[in-house]
Amino acid sequence: MNRKTLSFGVLLTALSTYLWAQEPVLNAPGTVSAGQSVKLAAQGHGSATFYLVGPNRVVKRKISLGEEIEIAAEDLKIAGKYQAIACNGGNCGNTQFNVVASQPAQLIFFLHPSRVPVSSGNAVNATALVLDREKNMVLSPAKVNFKIDLPDGSSSTRTVPATRGIASFAMDSRSRQGKVQVTASIDDVSEPRVIQQVAAEACGLRMTASPAGRFVTFQTDPIRDCGGNPLPDGTIVSFTKTDSTGRSTVDSPIKKDRAVARFEVSGSAKVSVACGVVVGNELSLGGAQ
Amino acid sequence: MRQPTRTLWSLGIAVAIVVAASLASSVRADANLPRVVMTAEGIGPRQIEQRTGETVTHDYAQAWHDIAESLNSNRTDLLGEYLTGDCRKQLSQRIADQKRAGIRTEFVDNGHDVKAVFYSLDGGIMQLEDRAKLDTQVFDGQRTIYTGNSTHFYLVLMTPGADRWLIRSLQEVPEKAF
Numbered sequence: 001m002n003r004k005t006l007s008f009g010v011l012l013t014a015l016s017t018y019l020w021a022q023e024p025v026l027n028a029p030g031t032v033s034a035g036q037s038v039k040l041a042a043q044g045h046g047s048a049t050f051y052l053v054g055p056n057r058v059v060k061r062k063i064s065l066g067e068e069i070e071i072a073a074e075d076l077k078i079a080g081k082y083q084a085i086a087c088n089g090g091n092c093g094n095t096q097f098n099v100v101a102s103q104p105a106q107l108i109f110f111l112h113p114s115r116v117p118v119s120s121g122n123a124v125n126a127t128a129l130v131l132d133r134e135k136n137m138v139l140s141p142a143k144v145n146f147k148i149d150l151p152d153g154s155s156s157t158r159t160v161p162a163t164r165g166i167a168s169f170a171m172d173s174r175s176r177q178g179k180v181q182v183t184a185s186i187d188d189v190s191e192p193r194v195i196q197q198v199a200a201e202a203c204g205l206r207m208t209a210s211p212a213g214r215f216v217t218f219q220t221d222p223i224r225d226c227g228g229n230p231l232p233d234g235t236i237v238s239f240t241k242t243d244s245t246g247r248s249t250v251d252s253p254i255k256k257d258r259a260v261a262r263f264e265v266s267g268s269a270k271v272s273v274a275c276g277v278v279v280g281n282e283l284s285l286g287g288a289q
Numbered sequence: 290m291r292q293p294t295r296t297l298w299s300l301g302i303a304v305a306i307v308v309a310a311s312l313a314s315s316v317r318a319d320a321n322l323p324r325v326v327m328t329a330e331g332i333g334p335r336q337i338e339q340r341t342g343e344t345v346t347h348d349y350a351q352a353w354h355d356i357a358e359s360l361n362s363n364r365t366d367l368l369g370e371y372l373t374g375d376c377r378k379q380l381s382q383r384i385a386d387q388k389r390a391g392i393r394t395e396f397v398d399n400g401h402d403v404k405a406v407f408y409s410l411d412g413g414i415m416q417l418e419d420r421a422k423l424d425t426q427v428f429d430g431q432r433t434i435y436t437g438n439s440t441h442f443y444l445v446l447m448t449p450g451a452d453r454w455l456i457r458s459l460q461e462v463p464e465k466a467f
Contacts, residue, residue: 056379058386080461092434112411125410
């Protein structure tokens with residue numbers, strides 16, 4: 001081996017060692033949309049091990065430095081910070097990039113409560129989460145439309161801007177009982193929810209008495225709330241009799257708008273009626289009614 | 290006399306619940322938990338009750354403790370019971386991938402500055418912004434392939450479970466998102 005060849009060999013070895021000792025340099029776009037593939041530039045020479053560490057995925061594979069590294073859309077579905085690492089021997093280089101949510105494609109919509117008394121202030125609340133097709137929260141400005149369909153057939157719309165992916169509002173329940181449908185929508189995505197508006201507390205609760213021998217039957221007038229909505233069948237009405245023997249109560253469910261109770265009455269007695277927190281009239285028996 | 294913290298909550302002023310300071314009784318039992326400081330300034334539409342704030346703070350710290358343990362040891366069973374839904378699914382997937390690739394991730398958790406920003410009227414959803422100071426190391430076998438120490442920004446969704454608050458979504462976002 002002559003000196004020239006030897007020198008060339010030494011130079012080649014030194015160059016190889018130098019290149020081997022260089023850490024790979026990776027370049028990535030700062031931001032990538034979720035579910036889209038991306039190409040990273042990998043500077044350097046020779047082969048290396050490439051790692052991608054993301055919120056839900058870790059990828060490890062061999063790459064050739066100097067060539068682009070393609071990361072599949074499948075590995076970039078979840079929004080978050082991704083660390084790309086390339087190691088050449090003992091030297092590692094890295095870069096990071098953010099995967100952000102793509103276009104709104106899903107809504108998670110909550111409408112509470114499922115049953116609400118009529119005419120209650122801020123009693124209905126709606127919360128919609130704006131997500132892309134991979135269920136990432138969409139943080140870019142978006143407006144959610146809420147269409148409210150009422151029992152009387154009328155409807156209205158409310159537009160609420162989403163903040164950090166959440167659009168929320170509260171509304172009063174209306175005066176008529178029945179189903180209320182609220183449909184949240186954004187672009188061509190919509191999610192309907194239905195709640196039931198039910199009668200509120202009884203209003204003007206009143207009963208009459210019908211004596212028949214030793215017994216007296218007490219019957220309420222049709223029981224309605226202050227908006228004229230009938231209280232549902234099964235709602236409990238309490239009749240309480242107070243006389244010289246003490247106090248006794250009969251709980252009676254509403255049937256066809258009315259509740260009925262029968263007491264045996266001897267001597268003077270007082271009978272009162274109540275439904276929920278509402279107290280009705282009181283009747284005195286055994287004397288003037 | 291009312292406690293100062295309670296007064297702050299009721300006034301709706303910035304509230305700080307420092308696990309290491311104001312919950313002294315919890316600190317001894319939970320000495321391994323990362324530091325979590327939560328404020329609720331400007332939260333809406335519902336205010337956070339003091340007890341709820343304390344519970345969320347504790348449960349969030351516990352969840353991060355579990356995340357660090359499971360990513361370090363590649364064990365999904367250590368994910369614990371403070372993560373649910375897609376959040377749990379994603380971390381389980383990552384652990385499975387780490388295991389397959391022979392790598393693991395080690396966190397030194399230097400604390401979380403958490404701001405509660407949304408609490409739904411029905412109490413069913415709470416959204417948090419977390420500035421997490423994490424020292425991260427990624428190992429391939431015994432070899433360190435990545436070291437980083439920086440502040441990470443997470444947008445978090447938590448929902449109440451039977452006896453605890455659960456992380457349902459833990460999305461790392463660019464700083465400008467806050």
